[in-house]
Amino acid sequence: MPNPDHGPSLQQQRARSAFWFLAPMLIALFCVAAWPLLRTIWFSFTDTTLSNLYGGKWIGFDNYLSIRTLESGRVIYRGTLVDPAWWNAVWNTVRFSVLSVTIETVLGLMVALVLNAEFKGRGLVRAAILIPWAIPTIVSAKMWAWMLNDQFGILNDIMLRLGLITEKIAWTASTETAMTAVLIVDVWKTTPFMALLCLAGLQMIPRDIYEAARVDGIHPVKVFFKVTLPLVRPALMVAVIFRMLDALRIFDLIYVLTPNSAATKTMSIISRENLIDFDKFAYGSAQSTLLFAIIAIFVSLYIWLGKVDLSGGGK
Amino acid sequence: MPNILKGRALRSAAAAAMAAALSAPMAQADEIFYVSGAVGNAIENFRVLVKPWEEATGHTVTIVPMPASTSDQFGQYRLWLAAGTGDIDLYQTDVIWAPQLADHFVDMTELAKDLAPQHFPSIIESQTVNGKLVALPIFTDAPALYYRKDLLEKHGATPPKTWEDLTATAQMIQDAERAEGKADLWGYVWQGNAYEGLTCNALEWIASFGGGQIVEPDGTISVNNEKAIAAIDTVAGWVGTISPGGVLSYQEEEARGVWQTGNAVFMRNWPYAYALGNGDDSAVKGLFDVVPLPTGGGNDTSAATLGGWNVAVSKYSTKQEAATSLALFLAGAETQKRRALTEGNLPTIVSLYDDAEIAAAQPIIPRWKDVFLQAVPRPSAPTKGKYNEVSTKFWSAVHSTLSGNSSAAENLELLELDLDDMKGSGW
Numbered sequence: 202m203p204n205p206d207h208g209p210s211l212q213q214q215r216a217r218s219a220f221w222f223l224a225p226m227l228i229a230l231f232c233v234a235a236w237p238l239l240r241t242i243w244f245s246f247t248d249t250t251l252s253n254l255y256g257g258k259w260i261g262f263d264n265y266l267s268i269r270t271l272e273s274g275r276v277i278y279r280g281t282l283v284d285p286a287w288w289n290a291v292w293n294t295v296r297f298s299v300l301s302v303t304i305e306t307v308l309g310l311m312v313a314l315v316l317n318a319e320f321k322g323r324g325l326v327r328a329a330i331l332i333p334w335a336i337p338t339i340v341s342a343k344m345w346a347w348m349l350n351d352q353f354g355i356l357n358d359i360m361l362r363l364g365l366i367t368e369k370i371a372w373t374a375s376t377e378t379a380m381t382a383v384l385i386v387d388v389w390k391t392t393p394f395m396a397l398l399c400l401a402g403l404q405m406i407p408r409d410i411y412e413a414a415r416v417d418g419i420h421p422v423k424v425f426f427k428v429t430l431p432l433v434r435p436a437l438m439v440a441v442i443f444r445m446l447d448a449l450r451i452f453d454l455i456y457v458l459t460p461n462s463a464a465t466k467t468m469s470i471i472s473r474e475n476l477i478d479f480d481k482f483a484y485g486s487a488q489s490t491l492l493f494a495i496i497a498i499f500v501s502l503y504i505w506l507g508k509v510d511l512s513g514g515g516k
Numbered sequence: 517m518p519n520i521l522k523g524r525a526l527r528s529a530a531a532a533a534m535a536a537a538l539s540a541p542m543a544q545a546d547e548i549f550y551v552s553g554a555v556g557n558a559i560e561n562f563r564v565l566v567k568p569w570e571e572a573t574g575h576t577v578t579i580v581p582m583p584a585s586t587s588d589q590f591g592q593y594r595l596w597l598a599a600g601t602g603d604i605d606l607y608q609t610d611v612i613w614a615p616q617l618a619d620h621f622v623d624m625t626e627l628a629k630d631l632a633p634q635h636f637p638s639i640i641e642s643q644t645v646n647g648k649l650v651a652l653p654i655f656t657d658a659p660a661l662y663y664r665k666d667l668l669e670k671h672g673a674t675p676p677k678t679w680e681d682l683t684a685t686a687q688m689i690q691d692a693e694r695a696e697g698k699a700d701l702w703g704y705v706w707q708g709n710a711y712e713g714l715t716c717n718a719l720e721w722i723a724s725f726g727g728g729q730i731v732e733p734d735g736t737i738s739v740n741n742e743k744a745i746a747a748i749d750t751v752a753g754w755v756g757t758i759s760p761g762g763v764l765s766y767q768e769e770e771a772r773g774v775w776q777t778g779n780a781v782f783m784r785n786w787p788y789a790y791a792l793g794n795g796d797d798s799a800v801k802g803l804f805d806v807v808p809l810p811t812g813g814g815n816d817t818s819a820a821t822l823g824g825w826n827v828a829v830s831k832y833s834t835k836q837e838a839a840t841s842l843a844l845f846l847a848g849a850e851t852q853k854r855r856a857l858t859e860g861n862l863p864t865i866v867s868l869y870d871d872a873e874i875a876a877a878q879p880i881i882p883r884w885k886d887v888f889l890q891a892v893p894r895p896s897a898p899t900k901g902k903y904n905e906v907s908t909k910f911w912s913a914v915h916s917t918l919s920g921n922s923s924a925a926e927n928l929e930l931l932e933l934d935l936d937d938m939k940g941s942g943w
Binding site: 251252254350351352353369370371372373374375376459460461462463464473474477478479480481 | 587590591594595598616619700708709710711760761762763764765766770773774777779901902904905908912915916919921
């Protein structure tokens, strides 16, 4: 019988030991996630450069927006928030994210429905479909760069022989097709991941619901929209969040695949360019901070609007 | 008489380098990490090149290969150096990087006081920052126009002297050859990707049209002028006609890919492509030659962007003695000569241009002296730490024009404004 007057209760003891079990992970998370993030935010309010990392002075919001009035009375705006290159990158990133995540979700769900069916060799197919996801992005980007090459790329060759195109397309070079090329490769790479998450959701649906529908003679298309989709929705929403987080900070694929032109430059690429190449470390930090803020806003909006339940509790 | 003097100077320098090299092994056998970009056979050749040094000193050299794009290399080096890493002892640096990375490198002035005067003074000067010699030149680079002897002969054309000639000849041969069934043949390939290489290419077009050097040595921004606009407009006309549309994503190796499979009449490239183009697996072996790049718009001097590579010792290296010994070895006359013989890299040591053995093995090298006389430096000296940003803005403006997004006149005007903002009261 617990005695409230002597020592902590069982509940308190459990909470305390739980804390000690969690402590290593919390410390690790603080060191690798919270500390770099806070430091980047701090850098964005200073004039730090890469050659002098510890000597930055506080300059307030100047990296974001500074307004100066010249003697002639002209007002000059400077900073990331009025930098057209930055907004171009934001637009590129958002466009890429929305398009790629939409296509990947639809395709991933389709693949998952197929894989959910019973057929011979299903285990093998499930493993095989993950291969694109398992290849490191740099490797697949380089591989696709050669396949998309305008002169000796296999894609142009196939399409030319099939008569789909009349002349070779400069996939990654032309500003019209560069984004398409990036989308093709990203969809190829990430659809398996979406399929896997959707499949996990599909397998949670009890089989007897389908049997009941079959007994009632409901058309399969109607079953999909009335039964499968609503039941798989929670899993799907979480999968979309994961992909959105990933897509909004895309860097490696675009950096390797396409020329460093305004047509495909994303937020991550432009902030790296400022951080490293231009030695405008503080300015790049400001862009990184904005990138963080934009992703945070996107995800909160999504969770709020989609009423996504991330706690794993009730329905 | 002068020959004897030169010989003696060479010999004493070689002796000094050897002495420096030999004094090291007594201490211990170090493993030196050397980081360098990897283009063509550079890595394989480097291993052979350092063999004698490894044998003489007992040290070993591990080469850390980097991507071929110099912009990518620079980013990585800057990161490592800012972090003060001791993992890399020697950096192979581009001719334009000295002002931006100088703080992180060992001053070689004293160590190279015998060796430095043998090099082209202008190259040594480019590697000297505030009186500190931060990197030793190991080879230099200036591009030229590669042309197919066989195709020009077949169609009765001569190597072009002007860009207008080049356009006409390339178009003529391309049309004629395609009519004969060579559907993949293109007139001219060059480097149009949005990276440092496009700055080199575009600087050549502008300078050879008489349009200045983007930013002049005194810091004036000169890029927005009639001749520069005419130059970029001419080039914009090549994309999709005599050059494949994909040229806007080509770096050196992609251009060489098209050229070396026999699918281009002309190519703009650095000397490394000469030796590779005459390799056994090349479809154009023995079928091509080089001339200085053309001129344009009625201007009569051609322009070749001064490239070239140097070796710098990291201040953060814990094995500086062995590292400097290797740097002196690589920059020395003997190594440069071997590099010239095997790879066709241009020496930075003046006397090697009169070397009979080099002239016999690599006949283009003595001829490159002419190209050198017309070499233009990129504006890395006047723009100092802001060079990368200037260059990025410049190549972006050119790339956007060539992609057909807006006209050269508009883009160069905007570029001038951007550069002016960046310059502020002074570079």
